[in-house]
Amino acid sequence: MFNKLVKWAKTHGATIAACESFTGGRFGDSLTNISSASQVFIGSFVCYSNDYKIEILGVNPETIKKYGAVSIPCLSEMLKNTYKKTGANVVFGFTGNAPSLRNEDPSLSFVGFLLEKKIHIYQFFSRVPLNRDEYKESAVQWTVNKFLSKVSFS
Template identity: 45%
Template sequence: MKELFEYLKLNNLTISSCESFTGGYFSNEITNITGASNYYKGGFVCYSDEFKTKVLGVDIEVIKKYGVVSFETLNEMLDKTHEMLKTDIVFAFTGFATPIDNNPQSGISYVGFKIKNKNYIFEFKETKNLTREEYKKNSCEFIINKLLNL
């Protein structure tokens, strides 16, 4: 997270977030850094489908057709958050966090960011039975590394 913060400072960029399975983990981690308010403008914790559609404005037909955990839904989450918060970078997360159970999609998530009006979306998958907090941490580190390596 500190590498992301340094990148934001160096480039004078603002960020926001739209979190589902991470439940505010990303926001918490960035706001634990002194001076984060200069770069982090806010975010949404949209855990339910109802919040995603009624507050954020994700098209219900996208969720019905592709599922709430999908490339398409994450794409909408990125776009809607950018429209509302107008930051330079938006991070978003939707998925089925661990522990691995009978759901064949357990451990599969879509994570991404929007920068310069382009969305970068990745499938994030864990097959190990991690705690939910470890899964959240790993997904945040994964997407931050993707941005920093761009």
């Protein structure tokens, strides 16, 4: 799947960036496992805390106060501001709650991407119990697959 993403970006002369919270850099790590990713991947912001989202990505503190960090408005600002800072053609973003270590709490996350200056955000959750690592991996894969289903390969 990441091979397809890199191939798409190279074919379309696109660059990729990311802003990650609960995934903790999983997207960037997975993408950089592809040897030619350096030709298209600018980089990733891993903004786990709210303060870091505000200080590094420029998320409005009022957005977090009013809607929370796990919200569509927060992810929307994360995506827009990553685009402004990097100029990437495509920006992937992840904000949410991964399951507890004992998987006792339901997890809610928002994932998405900015493509051609249009934002696509989706609610992500798992219908089956997953541990934290599985949840993060599943969210990243789901989001990349969603992106790949929206783009043309011609």
